[in-house]
Structures are given as C-alpha cells and as structure tokens.
Amino acid sequence: MALLQISEPGQSAAPHQHKLAVGIDLGTTNSLVATVRSGMSTVLQDAHGHGLLPSVVRYAPDGKVIVGHEAQAQLSADPTNTIASVKRFMGRSLHDIADRAHIPYRFVEDDSAKKQVQLQTRAGLKTPVEISAEILNALKKRAENALGGELTGAVITVPAYFDDAQRQATKDAARLAGLNVLRLLNEPTAAAVAYGLDNNAEGIFVIYDLGGGTFDVSILKLTKGVFEVLATNGDSALGGDDFDHRIYCWVLDKVRETSKNFSPLNEEDTRLLLTKARQAKEWLTDNFEAQIVCKLSNGTMVDVTLTATQFVELTQHLVTKTLSPTRKAMRDAQLDITDIKGVVLVGGATRMPQVRHAVEEYFQQTPLTNLDPDKVVALGAAIQANALVGNRSDSDLLLLDVTPLSLGLETMGGLVEKIIPRNSTLPVARAQDFTTYKDGQTAMSIQVVQGERELVADCRSLARFELRGIPPMAAGAARIRVTFTVDADGLLSVSAREQTSGVEANIVVKPSYGLSEDEITRMLKDSFSGAEQDKHARMLTEARVNAGAIIQSITQALKVDGDLISTADKQAIETEIERLKATSQAGDADAINKAVDALNHSTEAFAQARMNASVAKALAGKNLEDIQL
Numbered sequence: 001m002a003l004l005q006i007s008e009p010g011q012s013a014a015p016h017q018h019k020l021a022v023g024i025d026l027g028t029t030n031s032l033v034a035t036v037r038s039g040m041s042t043v044l045q046d047a048h049g050h051g052l053l054p055s056v057v058r059y060a061p062d063g064k065v066i067v068g069h070e071a072q073a074q075l076s077a078d079p080t081n082t083i084a085s086v087k088r089f090m091g092r093s094l095h096d097i098a099d100r101a102h103i104p105y106r107f108v109e110d111d112s113a114k115k116q117v118q119l120q121t122r123a124g125l126k127t128p129v130e131i132s133a134e135i136l137n138a139l140k141k142r143a144e145n146a147l148g149g150e151l152t153g154a155v156i157t158v159p160a161y162f163d164d165a166q167r168q169a170t171k172d173a174a175r176l177a178g179l180n181v182l183r184l185l186n187e188p189t190a191a192a193v194a195y196g197l198d199n200n201a202e203g204i205f206v207i208y209d210l211g212g213g214t215f216d217v218s219i220l221k222l223t224k225g226v227f228e229v230l231a232t233n234g235d236s237a238l239g240g241d242d243f244d245h246r247i248y249c250w251v252l253d254k255v256r257e258t259s260k261n262f263s264p265l266n267e268e269d270t271r272l273l274l275t276k277a278r279q280a281k282e283w284l285t286d287n288f289e290a291q292i293v294c295k296l297s298n299g300t301m302v303d304v305t306l307t308a309t310q311f312v313e314l315t316q317h318l319v320t321k322t323l324s325p326t327r328k329a330m331r332d333a334q335l336d337i338t339d340i341k342g343v344v345l346v347g348g349a350t351r352m353p354q355v356r357h358a359v360e361e362y363f364q365q366t367p368l369t370n371l372d373p374d375k376v377v378a379l380g381a382a383i384q385a386n387a388l389v390g391n392r393s394d395s396d397l398l399l400l401d402v403t404p405l406s407l408g409l410e411t412m413g414g415l416v417e418k419i420i421p422r423n424s425t426l427p428v429a430r431a432q433d434f435t436t437y438k439d440g441q442t443a444m445s446i447q448v449v450q451g452e453r454e455l456v457a458d459c460r461s462l463a464r465f466e467l468r469g470i471p472p473m474a475a476g477a478a479r480i481r482v483t484f485t486v487d488a489d490g491l492l493s494v495s496a497r498e499q500t501s502g503v504e505a506n507i508v509v510k511p512s513y514g515l516s517e518d519e520i521t522r523m524l525k526d527s528f529s530g531a532e533q534d535k536h537a538r539m540l541t542e543a544r545v546n547a548g549a550i551i552q553s554i555t556q557a558l559k560v561d562g563d564l565i566s567t568a569d570k571q572a573i574e575t576e577i578e579r580l581k582a583t584s585q586a587g588d589a590d591a592i593n594k595a596v597d598a599l600n601h602s603t604e605a606f607a608q609a610r611m612n613a614s615v616a617k618a619l620a621g622k623n624l625e626d627i628q629l
C-alpha cells in the first residue's frame with residue numbers, strides 16, 4: 001500500500017485554506033474596509049454597526065489617538081489637534097498645498113530634500129503618513145476583530161491621478177500600520193472590479209465619482225482582464241457639500257425675507273443649518289419635498305419647505321459643472337459617446353436623481369447604480385485582494401496607468417519637444433534623434449520638462465543632465481538618440497546616446513513628484529488658453545534659431561574661404577547678415593524667414609565658388625583613371 005504523505009507543520013497546503021485579505025478605501029472624508037466572505041464582497045462594520053469610518057484623527061490631551069466618529073465630533077472644538085482630510089496632504093510639500101488659508105492646521109516642512117509637510121499637534125509633529133497610518137490601523141483592527149485572525153494582506157485604493165509621491169506615501173502609511181500591501185489600486189478600477197466588469201466585459205467604461213468634496217471622472221479600457229486608464233479628469237473642489245451650500249444659501253434668503261434685522265450666523269448656527277441642508281438634500285433623493293426646521297441661537301425659527309423641483313433648479317449649474325471635466329476626459333481619450341459601453345456611478349452624491357439624469361442624458365445610457373456608491377470602491381478592492389492572495393485562482397489583474405502631462409526636452413531657443421504625450425499608457429518608451437547646433441560641439445545639455453506648453457519657460461523643469469564626449473563634427477551631423485522610458489510605477493528615465501561613438505548619459509526622475517491635481521489642471525488649462533500664443537512664439541523662436549545657425553555657418557565659411565569671392569560679393573553677403581540679425585531682433589517670424597531667404601540668395605555665388613574650390617582640391621594630383629571608379 002502506498003504511504004500517505006504528511007507535510008511539515010505549518011507547511012500544509014490545504015486547498016480550502018482561506019487567507020484573510022481586505023480591500024481598503026482610504027478616502028478623504030470616509031474610509032472603509034471590505035472583504036470577500038462566502039464569495040460575496042462585504043463592507044465590515046464596527047461594534048456600533050458603522051461601515052463608514054470618518055477619516056478624522058484626534059490627538060487627545062490624555063495622549064490617546066482617537067479615530068473616526070468620536071474624533072469627528074471634536075473637529076470644531078479642537079481643530080489643530082483633530083486632523084480631517086489628511087489624504088490631501090499625502091506626499092505633498094507645503095508649496096503644493098495651495099489653499100492653506102482655510103485650513104486650521106499648523107504646517108511645518110520636514111528638512112528632507114522632498115520638503116514634505118508635517119502637522120504640529122499636541123502629540124508633537126505628525127506626518128500625513130503617520131496620521132493616515134492611524135486610520136489604516138483602525139480599519140485593520142476592525143477587520144481582524146470581524147474576521148478573527150491576522151490579515152495576509154490588503155489592497156488599498158488611491159485616486160487614478162495620484163502621483164508617485166502620493167502613492168509611495170500611501171504605501172508607507174500602510175506599512176506603518178502593519179499592513180502588507182498587496183497592491184495599490186486605482187479607485188475607478190476598483191469600482192469597475194466591484195461591478196465584475198473584468199469578468200465578462202470588454203470595452204470602454206466611464207467611472208463618474210461625485211463624493212462629498214471632490215469630483216473625479218476616469219475612462220477605463222478593459223481588454224481580457226487588463227485595465228487601462230485612458231484618461232482622468234475632475235474638479236477637486238466640487239462635490240455633495242456644494243449642493244448643501246446651495247440649500248443653505250436658499251434657506252438664509254428665505255429667513256431674511258421674513259425676519260427683519262437678521263444678523264449673520266455664528267459658527268454653531270452655520271454648522272446646524274449646513275447639517276439640515278445636507279439632510280434635506282439626502283431626503284429629496286427619494287421624496288418630493290423636504291421640511292427644514294430648526295431654531296437658531298438668537299431665537300429665530302427656521303421653517304421652510306424645499307421641493308425637489310426647486311432643489312434641481314438651485315443646483316443645476318453644479319450638475320452641469322461636472323460635465324466639463326467629463327467632456328475633457330472624453331476628448332483626451334479621443335472618444336465619442338457611442339464608444340462608451342457602460343457608466344459606473346461612485347460617491348454618495350451620485351444618488352441625487354438630477355445627477356443620474358445628467359449622466360444618463362450625456363452618455364445616452366442608464367448608468368450602473370445597483371451597488372452602494374459609497375461602498376463600491378472598497379468592495380472592488382476586496383475582490384482584488386481576495387484574488388491576489390490566491391483565494392481565487394482565476395485572475396491576477398494587470399493594471400495600467402497613464403502619464404498625466406506630456407514629457408519632453410528643451411531644444412534650441414527654449415522650445416519644448418514633446419517625447420511622450422500626455423495620457424500615454426504606462427509603461428511607455430519613446431526615442432527621438434537630436435543633433436548638435438554648432439560645428440565641433442562636444443557636449444549637450446539636456447533639460448527634461450513636463451507640461452503642455454510650447455516654451456520651456458511655461459513648463460515644469462524636472463531634471464537637467466549633460467552628455468559629454470560627442471566627437472567633434474559639423475553642426476547637424478551628430479546623431480544623439482534620446483530615449484524616455486516611464487515604468488509602471490511612473491518613474492521616468494531619460495538616456496542620451498551619441499550613435500557613432502556610443503557615449504551615453506542618463507538620469508532617473510520622478511515626473512509627477514510634487515504636482516498637485518490642481519497644478520496639473522492649471523497646466524492643462526494654460527496650455528489650452530495659451531495655444532495660439534504658443535504657436536506664434538514657437539514659429540518666431542524656430543525662425544530665430546534657424547537664422548542664428550545660418551549666420552553662424554556663413555560667417556565661419558567667410559572666415560575660411562572669404563578670399564574666393566570679390567570684395568563686393570563679400571560685402572553684399574555681410575550686408576544681408578546684418579539685415580537678418582536686425583530682423584531677428586524684431587518679433588516677426590515671416591520677416592525673419594524672408595531675410596534668411598535673401599541671405600541664402602546672396603551666398604549663391606560664394607557657395608558655387610566653394611564647391612569649385614573643394615572639387616579642385618579633391619581632384620588635385622589625380623589622373624582620369626583614379627576618378628573613373
């Protein structure tokens with residue numbers, strides 16, 4: 001009888017062994033943790049039955065760190081020690097946080113080269129990574145309590161536009177919280193996974209995500225289980241809160257109409273009225289009218305009724321505002337509405353019927369809404385985590401990203417030559433040949449830039465390096481191949497190689513480091529509004545660079561061979577050179593090009609004389625047989 005085999009302790013590979021894996025939606029306002037149980041992705045709740053964990057961390061006077069609802073309740077009482085929306089500061093420097101005036105925190109820059117922000121709290125300086133780690137730790141504990149064991153790993157979601165530094169900071173936070181990060185997953189991709197689009201669908205999908213404070217739209221292409229982010233866009237200052245604010249303003253107007261001597265609201269009343277506004281908004285999702293009733297601290301009674309129709313009118317411009325980034329993303333991905341196979345709604349604010357209608361009308365199809373839009377990202381992350389730890393044998397999804405802005409280098413005259421266009425799918429590698437500007441040039445300075453504008457001065461400089469040891473050749477004869485490579489993590493390497501000698505230089509840069517979403521948006525906006533101006537600037541610079549090169553080569557030739565022509569011919573050329581120099585100073589590209597033509601024309605006899613001289617030199621001392629090869 002064959003002997004039965006027994007494995008070493010702890011090495012058993014029982015096929016039914018289920019590893020504990022979770023998906024975490026680390027959100028700006030709320031965070032969630034989900035797992036797959038009995039084949040179903042489910043959000044895990046705390047002891048009070050809450051699924052959402054407010055992303056708020058409080059450093060309490062007794063030294064305790066409080067996370068979630070309890071911390072949120074202290075936000076206005078203890079603002080500098082109660083940190084909300086820390087996600088906005090991940091991987092950022094002070095410089096990147098544009099709208100600091102409205103943020104109550106005391107920021108300090110660390111002394112590393114990256115100058116990342118830190119927050120001064122009563123528990124000392126805290127980095128956004130440490131603060132996020134507290135949120136992740138709370139979710140980890142929740143999961144371990146609910147699942148009764150240690151977690152094998154977690155998939156954590158990040159916005160699709162998160163750059164390398166923000167992704168790295170998220171990973172660091174997870175590590176600090178003792179989590180094994182299986183993968184960072186783009187939020188829109190997680191939403192698509194939650195709807196099972198990876199299993200049986202091929203095609204292009206739009207993920208429309210309207211949360212409390214932000215709007216993101218992403219276009220994903222799914223092919224054989226491969227997710228590719230074709231384009232992302234959004235508005236970091238547009239969300240459900242703006243709808244609350246519209247109701248709040250409407251209520252104030254109504255109250256002012258009825259009560260004379262109405263004084264401005266204090267902070268407490270503002271908060272009360274905003275909460276009432278939010279409740280009314282949420283109520284109107286399923287009802288025709290909402291009653292807003294409360295008593296302000298000065299005794300004024302508020303009692304107004306808002307109908308769903310009025311609410312739609314009040315907020316129509318906000319709904320319309322989401323369509324502009326949507327259109328831009330469609331344009332970036334070069335798609336037509338008819339190319340879109342499905343639309344997924346994410347974020348609590350997409351529950352509003354007017355939002356659903358607008359999306360439906362724009363895309364001419366009913367969006368997918370049957371999963372809870374607050375939970376869909378965490379649910380998708382859990383499905384992915386479950387697959388990655390091997391609980392599901394059928395998939396290991398490959399996820400691709402895009403470059404948010406074009407990458408290129410500086411050419412003569414401060415112009416940008418784009419090598420990798422924006423929205424290229426990662427990883428990507430592109431090469432282009434360049435040449436020298438001057439005779440005998442042996443070195444070249446390569447400046448790597450990011451942005452959509454035509455002039456280096458309007459783009460962001462990422463790095464500069466030099467290629468030395470180019471063999472001396474005539475201007476324009478050397479071939480220098482410059483290769484840009486961006487790997488799957490968004491890391492850019494640039495190499496320059498002179499083709500005949502093989503001399504090479506290279507550099508590695510993180511192209512997106514330190515760029516906020518707003519900055520990317522601003523750079524793109526500038527590129528659209530500056531397009532015409534850029535075209536002129538580019539034409540002018542190109543004409544000037546061309547003129548400079550011609551002047552230089554003719555001056556050099558005159559120095560060497562000037563005695564081949566008459567003084568009068570020489571003077572005529574010199575006159576045209578001076579004229580071209582003067583024209584180049586002015587700002588008319590056409591005039592410069594005409595002056596170049598005139599100069600070229602004036603050198604025809606000289607060129608002929610040089611040609612004859614060099615032929616005569618080549619033939620000197622040779623007989624006819626030598627020449628008839």
Ligand code: AMP
Pocket residue numbers: 029030210211212213239240241278281282283285346347348349350351352373374
């Ligand atoms: P999120 O950031 O995805 O959690 O979305 C939060 C936003 O969704 C807040 O502005 C909420 O007021 C809003 N929201 C939640 N539920 C509803 C609802 N039933 N109707 C309208 N808005 C909602």
